[in-house]
Amino acid sequence: MxxxxxxxxxxxxxxxxxxxxxxxxxxxxxxxxxxxxxxxxxxxxxxxxxxxxxxxxxxxxxxxxxxxxxxxxxxxxxxxxxxxxxxxxxxxxxxxxFALGAAQAARLAAVCRRFDVYAEFYAHDGHYVTRPDPLAEAAWELMMGSPIGLVTDEVLAETTIIKATIADYSGRHTAQLVGEIAAIGLAAEESTAPGMPDAVFINATAPGVxxxxxxxxxxxxxxxxxxxxxxxxxxxxxxxxxxxxxxxxxxxxxxxxxxxxxxxxxxxxxxxxxxxxxxxxxxxxxxxxxx
Missing domain, CATH: 3.40.50.1000 (HAD superfamily/HAD-like)
Structure with missing residues (x-):
C-alpha cells in the first residue's frame, strides 16, 4: 500500500x-x-x-x-x-x-529580560512567568492554572526548570532569540498555535533535547x-x-x-x-x- x-x-x-x-x-x-x-x-x-x-x-x-x-x-x-x-x-x-541546569536557566531569564519578552519557566509543581501577560491567561485556565509567581534569580537557584517557552508574538525577533538561546548551550525549537498565526513560541530545553x-x-x-x-x-x-x-x-x-x-x-x-x-x-x- x-x-x-x-x-x-x-x-x-x-x-x-x-x-x-x-x-x-x-x-x-x-x-x-x-x-x-x-x-x-x-x-x-x-x-x-x-x-x-x-x-x-x-x-x-x-x-x-x-x-x-x-x-x-x-x-x-x-x-x-x-x-x-x-x-x-x-x-x-x-x-x-531532562531538565535545564540552574546556570543555564538564569542566563535564559536574562535573555528574556533583555528582549522584554513573555516567557514561562516550567517546574514540576507549576510554572513561573517573566511578567504578567493577558494573552496567556486563557492558556493558564485551560491547562495549568495560574502561575506560581514571577521568574527571579532566587526562584531559579532553588527550582528545577524542565523547560521554558518564550513567546514572540510578532515573530520578528525569533531568529535573534533562537541564536541567543543556542549561545547559552540550550536547544531551541520553534512551534506555533492555530489561534495565533503570527506568533512564534520558542521551546528552550536542555542541550540536545x-x-x-x-x-x-x-x-x-x-x-x-x-x-x-x-x-x-x-x-x-x-x-x-x-x-x-x-x-x-x-x-x-x-x-x-x-x-x-x-x-x-x-x-x-x-x-x-x-x-x-x-x-x-x-x-x-x-x-x-x-x-
Missing amino acids: IMTTLAPAGRHSEWQSPAIELFVSDLDGTFLGLTESPSAAVTEAAGALVASGIRFAFATGRLPAGLPDLAELAAGPHIVHNGAQVVAQTQTGHETT SKGTTLRWLCERLGIPLGAVAAIGDGRNDSSMFRIVGTAIAMGSAPADVVALAHFVAPDVFDDGAAVAMRAVLAHTTGRDAA
Missing part, C-alpha cells in the same frame, strides 16, 4: 513502506485545532488505530496537564515539554525528565524500531522526529522546510488532516484502501 490518500512530500521517494507499530502525534495544529477537544473524526480515527494494535502517543511542547483527557485511548508514554519529559497517563513506566531525541530514547526502551514509527506534526519542532522515523507526515499548514523533511502531507487541522493520516496508516497496516 502506498497511502494514496496522502500527498507526497519532500522525502517521499525514500519511503520504504514499513510496518507501523507506533503512531506519534503533535497536538496543537495537528490533533487539536482551536478547541481543547479533538474533532469526532480525529477521535474515531485514533480509536480505530489503537484497536488495530498500533500504539498511540503524543509528542507536544505542552506540559502534562495540557494533554487531552483520552487516557482510555492514549495511555502513553507521551513526550511533553518538547522532549524534556516523558509521562504516562495510565500505564506507568519509562517516565523521565528535542522531540526527536526523546522519541529515540523512548523507542529504545519500548523495543520499537524507529523505522516502525509514524509521526505527524505541523511545526519546526516536529522536524527532529521527521528526520528519524520510518513514516513522517506533515500537516498541510506546515512550513515548506518541514514538508521537505516529510514523506507525506495530510490536509490541515481544520480539514481533519490527522484523521486522514491515521486512516491512511491503518489502511497501510491492514492492507486495505483508506476510506
